[in-house]
Each structure stands twice: as C-alpha cells, then as structure tokens.
Amino acid sequence: MTSLQFLWVVAVAQGVLLVSLVILIILNRWFRLRRSARLQPRRHELDAAMQRWAMGQAPAAEVERALARLPVSLAVDALVTWSARVPGERWQDLSRVLASQWWARVVRINNRSARWWKRLECAHFLSVAATPHDIGRVLRLLRDDHPAVQIAAATTLERLTSPILVTAVLDQLPLLAPTVQAYYASALKKARPAVVRHLQQLFRRPDDPRLPRMIEFAGRL
Numbered sequence: 001m002t003s004l005q006f007l008w009v010v011a012v013a014q015g016v017l018l019v020s021l022v023i024l025i026i027l028n029r030w031f032r033l034r035r036s037a038r039l040q041p042r043r044h045e046l047d048a049a050m051q052r053w054a055m056g057q058a059p060a061a062e063v064e065r066a067l068a069r070l071p072v073s074l075a076v077d078a079l080v081t082w083s084a085r086v087p088g089e090r091w092q093d094l095s096r097v098l099a100s101q102w103w104a105r106v107v108r109i110n111n112r113s114a115r116w117w118k119r120l121e122c123a124h125f126l127s128v129a130a131t132p133h134d135i136g137r138v139l140r141l142l143r144d145d146h147p148a149v150q151i152a153a154a155t156t157l158e159r160l161t162s163p164i165l166v167t168a169v170l171d172q173l174p175l176l177a178p179t180v181q182a183y184y185a186s187a188l189k190k191a192r193p194a195v196v197r198h199l200q201q202l203f204r205r206p207d208d209p210r211l212p213r214m215i216e217f218a219g220r221l
Helices: 003-054 060-068 072-083 088-098 102-112 116-129 132-142 147-158 163-175 178-187 192-203 211-218
Strands: none
Touching (some): 102 116, 102 132, 116 132, 132 163
16 A cells, blocks of 8 residues: 555545544434423423422422423432522422432432532532431532532532531631632521531630631631
C-alpha cells in the first residue's frame, strides 16, 4: 500500500466516524425529544396535583401517585423545584407518605453509592423529604467528599432540625471550602438557636484551633 492509498483509507475512516457521530447525536436528540413528549402529560399531571395539594385541595397521596409515574430523576427534580413554592410545614405530611414508597427507598439507599451524582440525587431528595429516620443518611452525606453533595445535604437542615446534624455541620466547617461554608451559614439560619448553643460552648475553649474559622462563620449567621 502506497502512502497515498494509506492517506485515503485514513480519510475515509475519519469520514465514516464523523458521519456516525453526527447520526448518533441526531438519534440521541430524537430519543430525548420523544421521551420528553411522552412524559410531558405526566409532568402536567404532577404540577396540577402539586397545586391542589399546596392549596389544601388534595391529599399528599395524590402527589405521591403523580410522582410515581415519573422517572426517579424527574420526580426528585420536581420535588426540589416545588420546594421553593410550598411552605415548609406542608412537606412533613408528604415526607411521611413518600417514606414508604419503593422508589423513595431506592433514592435513600443511594447515599452509599459509589457514584457522586447518585449521592447528590439522594441529598436533593432528602433536602425536601427527609424524616427523623434519615438523620444517619444525612450525616453520611454531610461528610461526603464532593462539595455539591455537601451543599445539597446541608439544605436538609432547613426542614429537618436536629442537634446531631447541627453539631456535625459545625464540626465539618474547618475542613470546608469558603464557598461551601457560606452556603452552610445560609442553611443553618433556620436552626440558629442550636447553632448558637454549640458556638457558645466552643467559644469557652479559646485554645481550640477551630476557633478563628468558627468566629468567621458566626459572623455570617
């Protein structure tokens, strides 16, 4: 085979690979659009159920049934989206209903997943639907190596106030990046009394090496 023939073979192979890549992108886009169109009625159904539930016109079980009709990732995303629109006290009822659902149990188990995005999904879910039985899971996620998981887990404290979790968060502070610390301060504002008690105990130990970071953190509360 001459050099020219070899170059032609390489060019043809690259052309075939390029065409295959374009076809793959188009097919992927088509499948995603088709899947989205198929799921759109279920999203609308969930939104309607959420609106009725938020206004007290539907039970939490109706929301749960609508969530169960969606893929798990979309159900978690929907919960997180609606968490900003519905008062916190309403979520306790829904959390109790979701606690017994198979897909919610699967999401909870992912707090031990080797994949960080699975742990992140679990943290997002617990930030909305955690119950007192989830304290151990939240503790594990707060101590996660991935900052995104840590931040998502800290959001749980806005709905699940626990001295154990508050203490764990404050103990983690010296090990966290400044941006994560700032987010923790925002999440801990609702649990401010428990935070203040813990900080008061710490301030009584002036030789504690964590004290400078804690003082800086206290200023953000």
